[in-house]
Amino acid sequence: MRLIRLRVKNYLQKQFVRVRSYINKLLFPVYLFPLKLVTYTIYYLLRFLIKLLIAFIGLLIDCIKYPFKSMKNLIRSCIYLAITVYLFASLFVIGDYMRTQYGFYGKFLCSFGVKNTLQDSVLRIVGGYSEGTGFFISDNQVLTNFHVIADEPSPKIIFPDGSFITPNKIVGDKEADLAILFTDKQYPEKVLSLPDRVELLANEPLIATGFPLGTDLTGKATSLRGNFIDYRKSSKSPVYYLQTNISLVKGMSGGPIADQCGHVVGVNTMSLAGLSLFIGADQVKAMTNDFTDQEVTKIEVEPSASPEEAVKAYYIYLKARRMDDAYGLLSREYSKKSDLEEFTNRFNDVLDVDVVLTKLEEDSKDTVLVKFMTKNWVDGEAIIHYYEGNWEMVKEDGVYKILTGKITEVDEPDFSWFYE
16 A cells, blocks of 8 residues: 555656656746747647547547447447437427527527517507507507508507507508507507518518407417518508418407517518418618508597587597596486486497487477497407497587487398398
8 A cells, every 4th residue: 555655646746747857948047938838739739639539530440440340340330320310300300399499599598488479469450441460569559451440530458458449640641551549658668669670581481470360269369470571562552561371360460470580570461272461670760760640540529510410429538538528418307317427337248339320300399319339348258249229419509419319239130131
């Protein structure tokens, strides 16, 4: 044991002497140290590479000779080769799957949870004449297609939790088929920002999200996957489009299409037989400051013109959820039955009101016959109700107001009910 310790000690002393001698040769004289450092580095690097090359060549020769030494070696070599080819092929398949399913390798890790984020951020846009999808592009601005809110002065914005609001302002560009709905409150947690520039690779996977068939289908938004095909431009449109193989469905218009990381690249716009077009998100961002309300339908009523116009104004105010104005069309006598809060609570679930008929009852100057329908949002589903009856009107302060009346619900009216 003592002999072993002595030998180890002698060996370490010799190594220490060698290292110290090498350091002295490297450091002194000092003015040659930089040159020695470069020279020694190159020397040892070349020496290492040459040895590595020789070892590799030797290994290659041994591999070539190995199968021919015996039948057993040949069988082993065939098995090893098959396993190696299989592993390399698997890597290529996995790489191609990542490329086609996750938007190329750089977008693999960021794809988790994107679908849920999109579904929790998109909104239903519901009006009396059309339905679609929208999403916040800033704290209080909801983007959608113009055709979703065309001819609709007061569409409703329905959130994923079932609550809904009425925008306080609408601007847009009819030719570009884009519109922005402004909200009173701010919702920074739901914003899906528009990019300054859209860059997509051929066949890159994309996700379009919206509400197919509008309120005819209940539940969460639908996310459809597909692939980017090309950029398209039409002389009839001021915007460019992204073409994909996604089949959009009516009701998804105005929703976002995003890459695998959830970054918005376009706006759902139109679809035909598996070919869908999406307005490029970067162009949308560049245009929004120029949107105006010139082509947006506005509420125009004149309750002082006639009893029929006053009734029509009453229902239009309910449709627009201008509850103060609607309550103001109740006569002093009628308003004794209810205050503004109770009156407003009666219509909390009303999404839309569509007046079918208002006309004076025969041989009457103040009784108005009325037919109308309401769309009510109940437990995540739009329910249509039909009503008919009459309102007796009275003129107060130069405006016709509701004095009394009788309104009854109609169960499943036939076709003639809408045209009599």
